[in-house]
Amino acid sequence: MADNQNILQYESKIWATADLLRGCGIKESEWPSFMMPFFALVMIESRLFRMLDDMKAEYGADTLAGMDQDDFIGMIRDKGQGYNVYIFERHKTLKDICANDKSFDIDFDAYLHGFDGETKDLLGVDATEGEKFLDIKGVITKLKAKKVLLGYTKEWSEIDLKPFNNSEITTLEEHIKRKWADISAETAGEQYTPDDVIALIAEIIASKIQPSEKLLKLYDCSCGGGNMLFGLEDRISEKVQRLTQTFGQDWNDALYALAKIESRFRIDSKIEHGNTLTDDKFYNEEFDVVVANPPYGVSWKGYQKDILNDKTDRFKFIPSISDGQLLFMQHLIAKLDATGMGVVVHNGSTLFSGDAGSAESNIRKWMLDTDVVEAIIQLPTDEFFNTGIYTYLWVLNKNKDAARKDKVMLINASEKFKPLKKSKGSKRKEVDEQSRLEIVETLAAFVDNDYARVFDKEYFYFNKQAILLTNIDSNGKSFEAQLADGKKSLKLKPIKLDNGERTLTDFDITSFDAGQFVSLADYFENDIKPFVAGLDYKEEPVVVTTAKAQYRFDNDKETLLKTENGQMEELGCGKIVVKASLKNASRSQPERIEITVELTPDTQKDYEIIPFHKHEAENQQAIAAFMAKYISKPFETLENVVGVEINFNKVFYKPEKLRPVGDILADIAKLDEQIKALEEGLVL
Numbered sequence: 001m002a003d004n005q006n007i008l009q010y011e012s013k014i015w016a017t018a019d020l021l022r023g024c025g026i027k028e029s030e031w032p033s034f035m036m037p038f039f040a041l042v043m044i045e046s047r048l049f050r051m052l053d054d055m056k057a058e059y060g061a062d063t064l065a066g067m068d069q070d071d072f073i074g075m076i077r078d079k080g081q082g083y084n085v086y087i088f089e090r091h092k093t094l095k096d097i098c099a100n101d102k103s104f105d106i107d108f109d110a111y112l113h114g115f116d117g118e119t120k121d122l123l124g125v126d127a128t129e130g131e132k133f134l135d136i137k138g139v140i141t142k143l144k145a146k147k148v149l150l151g152y153t154k155e156w157s158e159i160d161l162k163p164f165n166n167s168e169i170t171t172l173e174e175h176i177k178r179k180w181a182d183i184s185a186e187t188a189g190e191q192y193t194p195d196d197v198i199a200l201i202a203e204i205i206a207s208k209i210q211p212s213e214k215l216l217k218l219y220d221c222s223c224g225g226g227n228m229l230f231g232l233e234d235r236i237s238e239k240v241q242r243l244t245q246t247f248g249q250d251w252n253d254a255l256y257a258l259a260k261i262e263s264r265f266r267i268d269s270k271i272e273h274g275n276t277l278t279d280d281k282f283y284n285e286e287f288d289v290v291v292a293n294p295p296y297g298v299s300w301k302g303y304q305k306d307i308l309n310d311k312t313d314r315f316k317f318i319p320s321i322s323d324g325q326l327l328f329m330q331h332l333i334a335k336l337d338a339t340g341m342g343v344v345v346h347n348g349s350t351l352f353s354g355d356a357g358s359a360e361s362n363i364r365k366w367m368l369d370t371d372v373v374e375a376i377i378q379l380p381t382d383e384f385f386n387t388g389i390y391t392y393l394w395v396l397n398k399n400k401d402a403a404r405k406d407k408v409m410l411i412n413a414s415e416k417f418k419p420l421k422k423s424k425g426s427k428r429k430e431v432d433e434q435s436r437l438e439i440v441e442t443l444a445a446f447v448d449n450d451y452a453r454v455f456d457k458e459y460f461y462f463n464k465q466a467i468l469l470t471n472i473d474s475n476g477k478s479f480e481a482q483l484a485d486g487k488k489s490l491k492l493k494p495i496k497l498d499n500g501e502r503t504l505t506d507f508d509i510t511s512f513d514a515g516q517f518v519s520l521a522d523y524f525e526n527d528i529k530p531f532v533a534g535l536d537y538k539e540e541p542v543v544v545t546t547a548k549a550q551y552r553f554d555n556d557k558e559t560l561l562k563t564e565n566g567q568m569e570e571l572g573c574g575k576i577v578v579k580a581s582l583k584n585a586s587r588s589q590p591e592r593i594e595i596t597v598e599l600t601p602d603t604q605k606d607y608e609i610i611p612f613h614k615h616e617a618e619n620q621q622a623i624a625a626f627m628a629k630y631i632s633k634p635f636e637t638l639e640n641v642v643g644v645e646i647n648f649n650k651v652f653y654k655p656e657k658l659r660p661v662g663d664i665l666a667d668i669a670k671l672d673e674q675i676k677a678l679e680e681g682l683v684l
Helices: 009-016 018-023 028-059 061-065 069-078 094-098 104-113 117-123 136-145 149-157 166-183 195-206 227-239 253-263 301-308 325-335 359-369 433-445 520-534 616-630 648-652 661-683
Strands: 216-220 244-250 270-273 287-292 336-347 373-378 391-397 407-412 418-424 427-430 452-456 461-470 490-492 494-498 543-546 550-554 559-564 567-572 574-583 592-601 603-611 635-644
Touching (some): 009 018, 009 166, 018 028, 028 069, 028 117, 028 136, 028 166, 094 104, 166 253, 195 433, 359 635, 373 433, 407 648, 494 592, 550 574
Parallel strands (some): 216 287
Antiparallel strands (some): 407 452, 490 592, 543 550, 550 559
């Protein structure tokens, strides 16, 4: 077996094939679409030759050479790893074809058409419309137009991957695809999972798996090119004696094709093409292990109707249309079998986006209510190739042991890394092996330490208690005290309303100025309605006069004032509510504009965030105690909504140690002396 360091030397060699693309004016952002099909081509050829070598080792080269040709071909086809006429019948490679310049075009076309049907579909050999997957036909057409097809194919034919096994080629793919992700505009929201994060996920999962003869089914619902899924399988196989089978699905044509090609060289691996959220290809399957690194912050508006009409019962709540991460999370939980576990990579929005009562909060609450979350691990920043943000591993477990029931561990692994000597895109750090083992040991111990804490799940719940506040004036008085029992307002019969700029004396208007307005409705819409809507009794000197008294609002004392017979009375804090409406003509009355004025208590709806207690009686007592301590105005409680938020900063915040005051004053004194010296120098 060749080691990974050896195969990674091929990374620069593969990337050098792009030099020719650069030379003929192809934009860097387009390079992945030119490189993917040829990478797949040399990968397939190397795997087919490796398969042939394995067969020779198993059956003997002489035995195979003496076999009937049809039997030999049948044996190869039965393996389901692909077939090519040139390779197995004519014993020619891509390199052999490139050696003859004159017959290259014909031979290369025959070589591509010599593949089995599925391989031709995945490569896009005969693609015309619809799913083109790797679209090698389109790429060849463009390269021919640039007159570089032979030269470009020769570059790839020099890359020999035959000495390397599945795991090693998967490692190489991960590095190449990462570079494609850095430059491709078509991979927005897709975060290629680095090798060290895959290794950490594998360590977590392997730590919970016992050796057994039972098949372990691994599933990735957004598998991309398969790096995470297949990398996970390889690492688990190294650590635990267990048969594994991989299942994956992805929507991206080219990445699906790469994963599908890879899957054929693994035991009974199943990779499907399509949108997992709208067309689950494994509808009747459940899995022992689920993993995923779904797109971050990517809208699902394009298939909104399908999500809203979903009949699978996967989606308990529908999150914001701007981000589908929590749709993937709900899907994955639905795919877990009764004792299944998983690790899912998300950004921070899944921890705290959405207020109490929102779909996002309700999804988190549902996850904690059902006790499927065992731990959340904060990874370092600058860990992924094309984003520098914090990312989080959600550890799911439907088979928690008794000590972990209804508990969640937070692990702050943001400092558990080793700096890279050379950055890879945005990736400047890696969770090294020592850090990975330490994190897994912490999760296994499930006790507090300096960077991890265990909580009852209810710690993350909170009450969002709605209240209706009644505002009071400077004397603690509300207008509500002026109202008879059951009354909500005092209706006035105004004869005049003045705001300092305009005076109204008619409150039942049936006429209008025909020189300015075409109808009473026009007068209402363009004059009376906007005037009334713009009245602000707190900002303007609004005075309402009735036959007996005048009413206005005193901003300084925050109270309504009533002046009657020269006597002023403070009525308490309240509102002057003026409304205007256009009334249609009736049998007894003509069309008219009605203006009404009433005085009401000044109330406002507010919300208080209060810690949650899992026992209902205790929770109600806590809410009542909070109100008694912090709410001084009259109020009535309205609805209470329980939300869930997970705040790493709150849990792991370490206040900065302040300097002693004496040291600060000494520094200030030194600065004063320096300033004084500078001033003296300027005077001289």
